[in-house]
Amino acid sequence: MFTPEQEWRHRRTHQKDPRGSRTMVVNSELERRARKGRFTRGVIGAGVVAIAAAAVGTGTAMAGSDDRTSKPVSKPVSKAKESHVTGDAWVKFPGDPETPYRRFIVDVHGGPWKIVDGKMEWGAARGTIRFNHFAPDKPGGPSKDHWGSIKVDYVMAGGPVAVVSGIRQDGVDANQKRGTLTFYQSPLGHKHDRMGFSWGIVNPQCQQMGTGPAPFSPASAGPDGRWLKGYTVKDGGIPLPDDPNVQPPENPPNCKFKKIY
Structure with missing residues (x-):
């Protein structure tokens, strides 16, 4: 046993x-x-x-x-999809009733921020905005195209509205280099689209990412009477960081205002 x-x-x-x-x-x-x-x-x-x-x-x-x-590691902030703003439209700028026609061609993709080495950094977009002011070089002269462009580094979309920002490539003052724009895709059709830009009737100095103006310029037929395709805004969502220990972004450098009026 x-x-x-x-x-x-x-x-x-x-x-x-x-x-x-x-x-x-x-x-x-x-x-x-x-x-x-x-x-x-x-x-x-x-x-x-x-x-x-x-x-x-x-x-x-x-x-x-x-x-x-030996390079910073950039990581996606979440599984949110990219936002997109694309299109081409003539608009009528209300601040210039004599030569109101402006054209904006947009091809922008991405998001508002990215994570680099555990810290959030503003700007995670790519693309270009080309803009045209159809106006005479001197009063009474024939109107002609005056093109400029913006190299985009920021986009945030919410529903049918998007804010886009980037660096102007034309010869403006240093503290006016950043341009911010808003685009609105109307549910009534592209003839009702609108957009706004951060010069003209907006103080262009010291603009920051994400601070676009109201979309004050309505879509219009161009000076030749043709309508273009308008703007398409695709909202990819707000990309929140996956890591709760991610550090917030640093404040942008101070911008020195110079009185322009």
Whole structure:
């Protein structure tokens, strides 16, 4: 007759391995020694080291990659889709009733911010805006095209409205280089679209990303009487950071105002 302890040992020693006919003698011996405290510290210590190595492994590999490239790592902020603003339209600028025609051609994609090395940075868009002021070079002269462009680095869309920002490529003063624009895609059709821009009837100095004006210019037939296709706004959602430890963006550098009026 076995004592309860001998019965337990006998069953564990002769228990069949479900993967074959081998007896689990090794497992039983390890359990017996562990109960006596011989390997408890070593087994637990090895387990902790293995778990820690597995947990840190991904981060170590990423750090190694960063060291090799020596470049900041930009990460997506969430699974939000990109926003898009595209189209081409003539608009009538209400601040210039004598030569009101302005044309804006838009091809913009992206979002408002990105995460670089654990910190949020403004500007995660790409694309170009081309604009045309159809007007004479001097009063009474023939009207002609006057083109300019903006290299876009910011877009945020909400429903049918988008704010787009970028750096003007024409010869304006340094503190007027950033231009911000708004685009509105009307549910009534593209002939009812609207847009606004940060010069003309808006102080152009020291504009910041995301601070576009009201869409004050309605879509219109052009000076030749033709309607263009209008604007399409696709809202990709607001991309929130996945990591709760992400640092907020730094404030932009101070802009020096120079009185222009």
